[in-house]
Each structure stands twice: as C-alpha cells, then as structure tokens.
Amino acid sequence: MGLIRNIRKGLTFLRRDLTVSPEDAAFASEYLSPAECQLFWRLSVQDQVHSIRVARTSLLSLADFPELDGRDVVRGALLHDIGKTQADLGIVFRTIWTLIAKVAPNALERLSARFGDARPGTLRHRMYVQARHAEIGADILADTGTDETVRALVRNTGLPMDCPREPADRLLLAADADRVLRRHS
DSSP states (O other), rough: HHHHHHHHHHHHHTTOOOOOOOEEEEEHHHSOOOHHHHHHHOOOHHHHHHHHHEEEEEEEEEETOTTOHHHHHHHHHTTTTTGGGGOOOHHHHHHHHHHHHHHSSSHHHHGGGTTTTTOOSSHHHHHHHHHHHHHHHHHHHHTTTTHHHHHHHHHTTTOOOTOOOHHHHHHHHHHHHOOOOTTTO
16 A cells, blocks of 8 residues: 555545545445445444445456456455444554554564454453454355455455466455556556
C-alpha cells in the first residue's frame, strides 16, 4: 500500500460527514445477497465507502479480463474487509498498525498470530483481527452461504504479497490499492 493512499484513506477515516450515497447503497445491494448485505452494513462507514470504491475500481479492471466472473469479483471487493467487523479498529489503532507495518513488515502479523484466543475488546484481539481479517471474513461468509469462489477471493487478500496469485486475486488487490489492473501490467 502506497504512502499517498494510506494518507488519503486515513483522512477519509477522519471525515465525520462521510456517508454511503443512495446510488452506492443500491450498487452494493445489486451484487450482494440479503445476508451479505446485512454483513456489509455492519462495516464502519469508512470501510463501506472504501469497499464500494474497491468494487467500482474492480469493474474498470474487468474490461481487460472477460474470462473472469465479474459478479464474483465485485462481491469479493465489497466483502473483502468483512472480518474487520469483529473488532473496533479505530483510526488510532489503524494508523499505528500501518506505521509499524511499514518499518517491520512481518513483525505484527507474526506477533498477532499468537492472539487468536485473546479476549474481545483487548489490544491483542484487535491485533489478531487486523492481521487475520481476510481469513476471519471468509469464515463469516461461509456461515452466510456465500459461495467458495467469493470466500476464496476474500481469504486470498490476506496472503503474503509474494504468493502466486490467480488473475481475480491480482485484480482485487490492485483495486484495493486504488489501481486499475490491465492485462499487460
């Protein structure tokens, strides 16, 4: 994640007037099942706005990848941060996490892996959820009946960056970084 994107996303989290427009709400509802919509609306408004932006960016990339199921990719984009609903990951926590991650990229993930049994509401629990939100989200989606293709897209957003990726995974990661993926990029 680039520095400018992190700053922009952080500033978005500070806006008190941030809302999901009726058009964006209709867009999300068009792609998500009723159970998935309920989960989506549990995200913070900042994460809702971010996820809609990721989904819309994914649509732009899909023009170069006609072999992909665009509906699944958009659903994955809308739901990729669902695991974050399991803890209060406010702006201060996210800012500190991001700064430390820039200095010691894998240290937080390794440390937080030990905190799976931490009591909800604790710093350890927040660290675990932040580090594992992709896996947590895929598990939550399994309980709603979301198909495996979408769950895999969500789960794969949490894989290390150097892992081999399917085109749909690469497309979603690019969109999450506010980039449109082109066939030859």
